[in-house]
Amino acid sequence: MRYLVTGATGFIGSKLVWELLQRGHEVVALVRNPRKSGALRELGAEVRHGDITDRSAVVAAMRDVDGVFHVAARYKIGDRDKQALYRTNVEGTRQVLEAMAELGIPRGVYTSSIAVFSDTKGHIPDESYRHEGPFLNEYERTKWIAHYEVALPMIARGLPLVIVMPGVVYGPGDTSLVHTLLRLYLRGVLLAVPGGVTYSWTYVDDVVEGHISAMERGREGESYILAGPGVSLREVLRVASELTGVPAPKLEVPPRLISMASVLASGLERVVPLPPLLASETLRTIAGTTYLGNSAKAGRELGFSPRELREGLEPTLQYEKSRL
Template sequence: MKYFLTGATGFVGSELARLLRVAGHDVNASVRSPEKAKDLQALGVKLFKGDVTDKGSMREAMTGVDGVFHVAGWYKVGARDKSQGERINVQGTRNVLELMQELKIPKGVYTSTLAVNSDTKGKIVDETYRFTGAHLSEYDRTKAAAHDLADKFIAPGLPLVIVQPGVIYGPGDTSSLRVNLVTFLKGRLPMLPSKFGVCFAHVEDIARGHILAMEKGKPGEAYIIAGEPHTMMDAFRLAGEIAGRRAPATVPYQMMKVMSFLVKPLDKLLPETYTSESLRVIAGATYWGDNGKARRELGYNPRPFREGWTETIRHEMKLLEM
């Protein structure tokens, strides 16, 4: 089979490209800088210069493929410049799905997120849950808008499957999760919020979830492919157990909420991780979802969190020569 892939240079996209090539599939990838995508080239991925914000730039790469994986997205929480969220997450998704329609692509998989629900307030929700409040971040808002847009394309018959990961970890991560993990391993992470909770899944499992959605997913359906629900504090307590480090102290939920209001006038001066938006998200929100539907219908079976987290921590400790 031949597939078109957006976001191929990203954490999930690069792993998805690798698994597709290992399985013997041809992969066309739209990348902004082909000269900086040598790892993909080495895998045998065919590179095309293009960007999701430029619909025409993707046409050649998408023409004649058997399926589309739209993985590309803008993921920033606390960023001062939020304009990219609308351009990449919403308009970029519109561009990809319009091209799918025009080129009559047989099937597509769109990467949404559990963040479309912002705060599940301690509940583990399924794909039928609909968040109705104000989103906690521009990332949450724009991904929710893109998810709604995908549903609008599905309604008249676009053969699209939606997948919803949670927080993704593993070797090669460059997100704030990895930054915090490395900081913790160095003994420089004194505290963490007490209630902030997410669903953790290894990057390889998330990539496999995408492939299962393409091969077995029903067009028009959404599948949560997130992993186990844990608080961030629990994840770092486990990290301490694995690495032989003392767990960070907890910051009470109420204190984080108050801080998110107090720092708002300073947002333009603060690092991204300390802005009002970042503090609002991590104060006590839960981004929890149930992957039961993906397990039943796709055969999705992500590794236990302890297993994958242990592998990741040992990988980071090796890089740090610990």
Template sequence: MEYFVTGSTGLIGSHVIKELLAAGHDVVALTRTLSNASHLPEAVTVVEGDITEKESMRDAMTGVDGVFHIAAWFYVGPGPHNVEKAERINVEGTRTVLELMEELEIPKGVYTSTLGVYPFRRRDYIDKTVAPERPESAVYYRTKWEAHYEVAKPMIGDGLPLVIVQPGIVYGPGDKSYGSIRGLFQGYLQGNLPMIPRGHYVPWDHVGDIANGHLRAMEQGIPGETYIISGKPRDAVDVLECAEEITGVPIPRVVSPKVFAGLASIMGLVERIVTPPEGFEAESLRFLTAVRWPVDNSKATEELGITHRPLKDGLRDYLEWEMHQPNMREDAESETQEVARQ
């Protein structure tokens, strides 16, 4: 089988490609510039194109057996300054890819949505019965909601053979992004993360498990269905305590989420005058304050057979990779060695 993959150079996309190749499939990977795809395996057919320009993808997508639409603008923090870009990529880019898939009569597609399209919950579980409610939090989640409910779902209703998958917070080796989730782990490893709030309760998923979930959705998912492919939700404090067991780097001070809510209000005023440091934007602070996704992934477990590795195994795989990156090695290793001497 031959598959067309958007977002091929990103964390999830590159791991989906590895899974496809391992399963014996052919892959056509879309990238905006060939230099961005230098880390992809030689077996991949790499093509230049843009998800917002239909004709740049037409020849490469023609005749494939399936499409994985993974590409997205993802960055929680500077979202308010990137509304136009987020809408162009996340909403209009999705519309363009799915319209071309429809025009070319591609047999099946998998679209990567997010748990962030659901409203934050305090107690009730998030599952297929949760009614859509447009989030007003981060620009990324708002534009992904629009792509999910105003683009993908209506096209499914018109007969597009598309499966939607929803991961949670995704981490793993090979992440080339800066900021957001990787930035949080880098800040922790370097001792630059001053504090962490209690109650940030979301799934933390190793990218290998999420990539496998994408393949299962393509192979076994029912067109028109939406699958929560994330794992068990965990408090961010528990995640960093697990990281401390692995690395020896102590977790930052744990504070009430009210502290972050207060800081978010202050930074919202500060941002009118100056640009705050990365990770201290009002949008980032609000995200850490309010998010709770107590998901029920039983549908994907039963219908797709998804599984998730233990948190400690996943974090060890990722953190060992992260601590050996050129921009992290010196600070992270010196911090670990100092803790070991105490």
């Protein structure tokens, strides 16, 4: 089969390209930054340059493919450029899905996120749950719009699309807030952990497998949560300490204190730019929040079977340590 992958230089997209090529498929990789395309060419992917917000570039890359993996997204918490998040996550998704419809592409997989649920407040929702706001950060909001106001209406009009909703994705090569926290921990400068923060930790290779299964086996029009085990950040660092010998932080910051700091940061950032880790929306996002999802449906229909935290955390920590 011949597939187009958007976001092919990203954390999930690059590993998806590699796995598809390993399985004998042809891959067209849509790449925004030409300087990042060398590794994809070496793997054997056909590289096309262009931005997903550019309809002509998307259509040109999409011609003659059997399916589309729309993985591209802008994932930055504390990002001051809110318009860039909207352009990529909403308008970019609209351009890709409309191009699919225009060209009559027979199959597509769109990468949404359980972030569209926002803070699940300890609950573990399935695909039937729908959060209606408010949102803690602009990433949640723009992914919600792309999911519910772009993808689902196009599915209702007949677009042959499957939606996958990963949990918090981690693994070697990650560049997210999780990566930053793990590096701070390994350097011994993470003095405290935000209390109550709990994620569905999903190893990147399992997410890639879920994408491919969704393309091959998923029911058109359905959404599938790809979520690993729900584990608190405090427990993650305890396991990390067992694996590395680096002591985990003993202090835990109460969610109420982080919420108060978020309010203060909101006032400060009107006057002076704050680093992403101290931005008000970052603090809101880690104030005792839980990002959880029930992947039972993906298990039944896609064979999705995420690994336990320790199994994925060990190679992740080894990778991060090698790059300190």
